Amino acid sequence: MVQSHHFECAVFFMSFFSKLKDAILGKGSRSGEDLSSIAEIEDILIEADFGFALASRLAKQIAKKGNPIENLNIELRSMLTPFVRDLEIVSEHKPFVIFVVGVxxxxxxxxxxxxxxxxxxxxxxxxxxxxxxxxxxxxxQLNYWAEKIGCEIYKAKECQKDPASLAFESIKATNSEVLIVDTAGRLQSNTNLMDELSKMYRVVAKVDSSAPHMNIMIIDATTGQNAIEQIYAFGSIFPISGFIISKMDGNAKGGTIVRIVDELKIPILGVGIGESITDFEKFSVDIFLKGLME
Ligand SMILES: Nc1nc2c(ncn2[C@@H]2O[C@H](COP(=O)(O)OP(=O)(O)OP(=O)(O)O)[C@@H](O)[C@H]2O)c(=O)[nH]1
Ligand SMILES: [Mg+2]
Structure with a gap:
């Protein structure tokens, strides 16, 4: 697969990890085993959106024995690596239908x-x-992008407001290998819109019983703890195949990614790092952890 330039949020992670290193090493405690440094590590992890439970589990774990920074590096690497995937379409289904959902x-x-x-x-x-x-x-908005990129687009007619029937007709009509279905933003608490999504899911299966073949959840990197709740809610309608983190170029806190993977065990399929079409790439554990070992 082609990969574009590396994501540039390394700067944030470096400052986050340097804060952690200060907490671990700064007090002259090279082991990081004293209680005040465990509490401080925990606070920094919470601040970086790891969530309370994971932050306190990690803080205790890395302080146990050996070098806490190395321990954290090893731990995060082994947590994240199995869940990093390419956005790859390897399927006989035509079209391969992808629902893209999120708040x-x-x-x-x-x-x-x-x-x-x-x-x-x-x-x-x-x-x-x-x-x-x-x-x-x-x-x-979608039409603008489709024209710019040069891809086929299916749009609702003036009077047609039902997204389920548009999805149904698009699957029937297209000759493309992949059909990506844009959906309305909906808060997980909005019952009507969540019911509408559930209807779309049922209706597309009438054209192809195996569709949709992938349901991708988009998570705004600045969301924090609510991300987990969002994935649970959308996951109650259909299985979430993976997630993409958008807006990693902003003031994102990487902890959300670790927490999603740790708690929900779903793959991370990519990272959004800006507003243009080239600002997308595979998540890199190396870049994420770069600041930790420097
Ligand atoms: N900096 C940055 N901005 C982004 C990124 N992804 C999306 N945006 C911006 O976030 C805003 C919302 O993006 P949309 O793609 O419209 O979000 P959406 O989920 O489709 O929104 P709704 O359809 O209204 O629910 C826009 O201003 C985008 O340009 C990213 O990776 N980085
Ligand atoms: Mg939209």
Whole structure:
């Protein structure tokens, strides 16, 4: 698979890890075993969105024996590595249907544009269905990207507001290998919109009983603890195949990624690092941990 430039949030992680190193080593305690440094490590991890339970488990674990920084490096690497995947379509299904879901403004439509670009660079013929019929400008936004990238787009007609029937018709009509379905942003607490998603899921199975073949959840990297709740809620409608973290170029705190992987055991399929179509890449454990061992 083609990979674009490396994600640049390493700067944030370096400052996060240097804070951790200060907490571990700064007090002259080279082992990090004293209680005050465990508490401090725990606080820094909580601040970086690891969540209380994981932060306190990690803080205790790394302080046990040996070098705490090395321990943390080994621990995080072994937690993350098994869950890093390429955004790869390896399936006989045609079209291979991907639902892209998430809360309002998390970056679904922009990430779809990046995914289309990425998949097309890797030789796939991709189409997109503008199934966010809820927000007025949503179709125009997706249309802008589709035209820019040069990919086939299915849009609702003026009178057609039902995203499930648009998804159904798009699957029937397309000749592309991959069909990405954009969906309306919805808070996990909005019952009507969650029911609508559930209907889309049932309806596409009427064209192809194995569809959708992938349900990707977009998580805004700045979300913090609510990310877990979001994935649980969407995961109660259909199995979440993986997640993509958007907005890692902002003031993201990497702890969310570790927590999702640790708690929910779902793969991370990519990272969004800006607003243009090339700002997408595979998550790199090495870059994530770079600051820790320097
Ligand atoms: N900096 C940065 N901005 C991003 C990234 N991804 C998305 N955005 C911006 O976030 C805002 C929301 O992105 P959208 O793609 O419209 O989000 P959405 O989930 O489709 O929004 P709704 O359809 O309204 O729910 C836009 O201004 C995007 O340009 C990213 O990786 N980095
Ligand atoms: Mg959108």
């Amino acid at each position: 309002n403004g998390c970056g679904k439509t922009t990430t779809i544009a990046k995914m289309i670009h990425f998949l097309m660079l890797n030789g796939k013929k991709v189409a997109v269905a503008a199934c966010d019929t809820f927000r007025v400008a949503a179709t125009d």
